[in-house]
Structure formats: C-alpha cells, structure tokens
Amino acid sequence: MLYTLITGASKGIGKAFALECAQRGMNLILVARSGHLLEELSTELSAKFQVNVRTHTADLLDHAVQRKIFAWINENGFEVNMLINNAGMGYYGKFEQQPLEKHLEVLHLNVDAQIRMAHEFLNASNPNQKRYLLNTVSTGAFQPVPYMAVYCATKAFMLSFSRALRFELRKQSVNVTALCPGGTETDFFTPAQMDGVAEKNALFMMKADKVAKAGLDGLLSNKAVVIPGWYNQIGAFAARHAPQGIVVSQASSFFKPD
Ligand SMILES: NC(=O)c1ccc[n+]([C@@H]2O[C@H](COP(=O)([O-])OP(=O)(O)OC[C@H]3O[C@@H](n4cnc5c(N)ncnc54)[C@H](OP(=O)(O)O)[C@@H]3O)[C@@H](O)[C@H]2O)c1
Numbered sequence: 001m002l003y004t005l006i007t008g009a010s011k012g013i014g015k016a017f018a019l020e021c022a023q024r025g026m027n028l029i030l031v032a033r034s035g036h037l038l039e040e041l042s043t044e045l046s047a048k049f050q051v052n053v054r055t056h057t058a059d060l061l062d063h064a065v066q067r068k069i070f071a072w073i074n075e076n077g078f079e080v081n082m083l084i085n086n087a088g089m090g091y092y093g094k095f096e097q098q099p100l101e102k103h104l105e106v107l108h109l110n111v112d113a114q115i116r117m118a119h120e121f122l123n124a125s126n127p128n129q130k131r132y133l134l135n136t137v138s139t140g141a142f143q144p145v146p147y148m149a150v151y152c153a154t155k156a157f158m159l160s161f162s163r164a165l166r167f168e169l170r171k172q173s174v175n176v177t178a179l180c181p182g183g184t185e186t187d188f189f190t191p192a193q194m195d196g197v198a199e200k201n202a203l204f205m206m207k208a209d210k211v212a213k214a215g216l217d218g219l220l221s222n223k224a225v226v227i228p229g230w231y232n233q234i235g236a237f238a239a240r241h242a243p244q245g246i247v248v249s250q251a252s253s254f255f256k257p258d
Pocket residue numbers: 007008009010011012013014031032033034035037058059060061086087088089090109136137138139180181182183184185186187188189
C-alpha cells in the first residue's frame with residue numbers, strides 16, 4: 001500500500017495538504033510535534049475518506065529523527081512514494097537583536113531537516129515506483145528580505161536545491177516541485193513574531209487549502225515551481241527581473257518593524 005508522508009501536518013499548509021491528499025484517496029503518514037493534533041486529524045480523515053492514516057510524533061530539529069522515521073516506516077512495511085517536505089518556521093526582527101539560537105533553529109528546520117528527509121526518502125523509496133517530492137519553499141526565496149534575512153536565505157537555498165535535484169532525477173521518474181506560497185493564513189506568524197506584519201498584509205493572504213491544492217496539482221503534473229496566487233506570481237517575476245537594490249529596498253518597506 002502506497003503512502004504520502006507529510007511533515008508539519010498538524011497545522012496550516014501541511015494540514016491542508018493532508019485534507020487535499022485524503023480527498024483524492026491517498027493514504028497518509030502525518031509527522032509533527034503535536035501528537036494530539038495529528039491523532040485528531042487522522043481520526044477525521046480516515047472516517048471521512050476511508051484512507052489509511054498513520055501518525056508519527058517527532059521533532060524534526062533532532063538530527064537523528066529523519067533516519068528513525070524511515071526506520072519505523074520500513075519496520076511497519078509502509079511504502080512511501082510521495083514526500084511533502086513542508087515543516088518550516090520563521091523568525092522576524094533585526095538580525096543581531098534576535099537570539100542566535102532562533103536563527104539557527106530556522107536554518108536547521110528549513111534546510112537541514114528538509115535535506116535529511118529528502119535524502120532518506122530517495123534512498124528508502126522504491127526506484128521502480130513513480131515518486132513525488134514537494135518542498136514547501138516561499139516567495140521569500142526570490143529576493144533577500146531585510147528583517148527576515150535568515151528565513152528568506154533558507155528558502156532561496158531550498159529553491160536552488162529543488163531545481164538542481166529535479167534535474168538530477170529527471171530520468172528516474174521522480175517529480176520534484178518547489179511550492180512557493182506568499183502570505184498564507186496559518187499559525188506561522190505568531191511564533192515568528194510577525195503578527196503585525198501579517199495584519200499589515202492581510203489583503204494579500206491566501207487560504208491554506210488553495211495553496212495546498214495548487215501545490216499538489218503542480219507536483220502531480222511535474223511543475224518545477226508553483227507560485228499560488230496571481231499577485232504572488234507578479235511579485236516573484238518583479239523580484240527576479242528588477243535591479244536587486246530596488247528589490248531589497250522594496251521588500252524592506254513591507255517588512256520594516258514599526
Ligand atoms: N504561512 C505563510 O505565510 C507561509 C508563506 C510561505 C511559506 N510558508 C512555509 O509553509 C510551511 C508550513 O508553514 P505554515 O504556514 O503552515 O505554518 P504553521 O501553521 O506554523 O505550521 C508549521 C508546521 O510545522 C510543524 N513544525 C514546526 N516545527 C517543527 C519541528 N521542530 N518538528 C516537527 N514539526 C514542526 C508544526 O507542527 P508542530 O508545532 O505540531 O510541530 C506545523 O505542523 C513552512 O515551510 C513555511 O516556511 C508559509
């Protein structure tokens with residue numbers, strides 16, 4: 001039986017992915033730290049959509065955990081052919097005024113943990129099976145953003161990584177997609193200390209279910225990069241083509257602390 005593994009499935013975009021996948025009849029392995037939220041979601045999805053849903057409570061900042069997750073998958077005989085590599089976090093503010101530990105958590109969760117998950121997945125999954133890997137990146141990947149310098153640098157890294165990996169795997173029947181959402185209504189902003197920024201940009205926030213649907217459609221149809229929402233597409237185009245000095249200063253005006 002084939003499974004889709006979703007990290008960060010307890011809330012936000014990851015939870016929306018779980019719902020979208022279950023609606024399409026896909027069996028799921030849900031990973032996050034909040035075991036009770038995963039259990040609630042598992043009960044709901046398996047009852048509503050008659051799919052198999054397994055949960056695995058894990059802190060992806062623990063460097064050994066990705067290996068443990070795939071060892072558990074192997075012991076239980078689950079076959080994972082799709083990885084939604086989604087768990088991530090941000091931290092907002094002037095770089096030197098924020099705790100170094102927070103910057104490093106962002107770096108480790110958004111980069112290390114995703115790289116480790118992708119590596120375990122590609123080695124553990126069946127190469128004779130069609131496989132799918134989606135990395136949740138961000139429109140923050142398209143330009144440096146003052147006051148979110150580390151977060152956007154991690155997302156630029158993951159965009160570059162996704163595109164390179166996609167090319168490496170092009171003859172191995174693996175679809176690789178970078179999902180680049182703009183602002184999305186989730187719990188992301190509170191732990192990131194960004195409630196004020198979210199309020200200022202409320203008009204441009206997308207719903208998580210729309211983002212997840214666009215991501216899954218793009219992954220299944222083998223798109224390299226998916227940017228949900230026309231205004232995010234325009235923003236990403238401008239960020240890639242306008243002079244970088246102007247782009248950074250423009251980004252700063254959106255994110256400048258009051
Ligand atoms: N919301 C936006 O505006 C936006 C825009 C662009 C990109 N993104 C990206 O979208 C992805 C999902 O974010 P979201 O907006 O859905 O945020 P969210 O609502 O805060 O969800 C984050 C998910 O990641 C999990 N998570 C966080 N730290 C973890 C850890 N150490 N170990 C395991 N799981 C962990 C959380 O679950 P637990 O707390 O239960 O562990 C939760 O399920 C992230 O990669 C984010 O960078 C978000």
